[in-house]
Amino acid sequence: MEDISQLLGTNAIQDLDLSSPQSWSYVIMLLIALLYGIMLNLLYSLYFRDNEPQDASLARSLILLTPTLMTIFWVIQFSLPLSVGLLGTLSFVRFRSPVKRAEDISFIVIALACSISCAITKPLIGGGLILLFLVFSVVRNYFIPQNLNGKNFAVLTYNTRKNPKISDIESILKFAKCKGYEFVSSRSYDGITSFVFNVANLRKNNLNLVKERLELADKSSNINVFYPNGHLGA
Numbered sequence: 001m002e003d004i005s006q007l008l009g010t011n012a013i014q015d016l017d018l019s020s021p022q023s024w025s026y027v028i029m030l031l032i033a034l035l036y037g038i039m040l041n042l043l044y045s046l047y048f049r050d051n052e053p054q055d056a057s058l059a060r061s062l063i064l065l066t067p068t069l070m071t072i073f074w075v076i077q078f079s080l081p082l083s084v085g086l087l088g089t090l091s092f093v094r095f096r097s098p099v100k101r102a103e104d105i106s107f108i109v110i111a112l113a114c115s116i117s118c119a120i121t122k123p124l125i126g127g128g129l130i131l132l133f134l135v136f137s138v139v140r141n142y143f144i145p146q147n148l149n150g151k152n153f154a155v156l157t158y159n160t161r162k163n164p165k166i167s168d169i170e171s172i173l174k175f176a177k178c179k180g181y182e183f184v185s186s187r188s189y190d191g192i193t194s195f196v197f198n199v200a201n202l203r204k205n206n207l208n209l210v211k212e213r214l215e216l217a218d219k220s221s222n223i224n225v226f227y228p229n230g231h232l233g234a
Contacts, residue, residue, distance in 0.1 A: 026074055029118040030067050036114040036123075037066035039130050044107055047137040058104055066111045073119035101185065154202040155184075158195045158214055159222040168217070169195055176209040178202060 040062040048054045110133065114126030158169060166183055173181045180200030187194050202210075202225070211223050 025121060029074070029121060029123065030070060032123045032126075033067040033070035033115055033118040034063070036118070036126055036130060037063040037111065040066065040107060040111055040114070043130065043134055043137060046134070046141070047103070047107075055104055058107070062107060062111050065108070066115050069112055069115035070118045073116055077119060153227070154199050154207075155226040156197045156199050156202070156210070157224045157226075158197075159192055159224075160195075160218045161192055161220060162218050163193055164217065166195070169197070169214070172210060172213040172217075173197070173199065175213060176206045178206055178210065 041059050044059040044062065045054065110129060113129055114123075117123055117126035117129075166186070170181070170183070178199050178201075182198040184196040184198055186196070207225060214221060214223055
């Protein structure tokens with residue numbers, strides 16, 4: 001048994017106990033990684049505003065993912081064979097449900113970076129990364145829409161049982177003279193396809209025309225408009 005441990009290079013792991021400084025260092029880093037996971041969960045909700053689609057499962061998994069990854073990197077740093085074997089192990093891991101938005105994948109990568117920073121006992125690197133994205137999220141959600149898109153910035157969601165093309169909805173927005181619009185995402189569930197658009201300077205007259213055209217394409221559709229800034233233009 002001792003020969004196997006020497007071969008795998010795991011003696012350093014097995015000799016750890018609660019009285020050793022290295023064990024307490026692991027416990028502290030594990031708690032910091034858990035804290036980073038909670039912060040990423042909150043940051044996810046802040047980045048994707050209430051009127052943008054969120055993956056609640058992914059947000060919750062960040063709390064579990066960060067300390068788990070930190071533990072994996074903490075263990076394999078004591079053994080080169082374990083680190084090489086990890087590559088083969090992770091080759092069996094697959095996403096059972098597709099991650100459609102690159103931004104969702106970015107949060108997983110951030111959790112990975114925070115985990116590595118804790119595994120090498122440099123948690124300030126992960127904390128600085130979270131702080132950077134926190135500032136970016138605040139600026140993105142509370143300053144850019146108001147200063148660049150105007151006070152009538154709106155989020156338009158269109159739920160329909162038909163399967164229109166994105167270009168069809170964009171042509172309606174052009175017809176309603178909505179000059180600044182951006183396609184955010186689309187999702188199909190239970191026979192209903194939901195489209196999300198960010199529309200700049202969506203005034204009341206333009207909004208009525210957009211609703212009229214969208215309802216003409218599908219009378220059973222559901223149209224929702226959110227104004228993050230809290231007021232509707234005349």
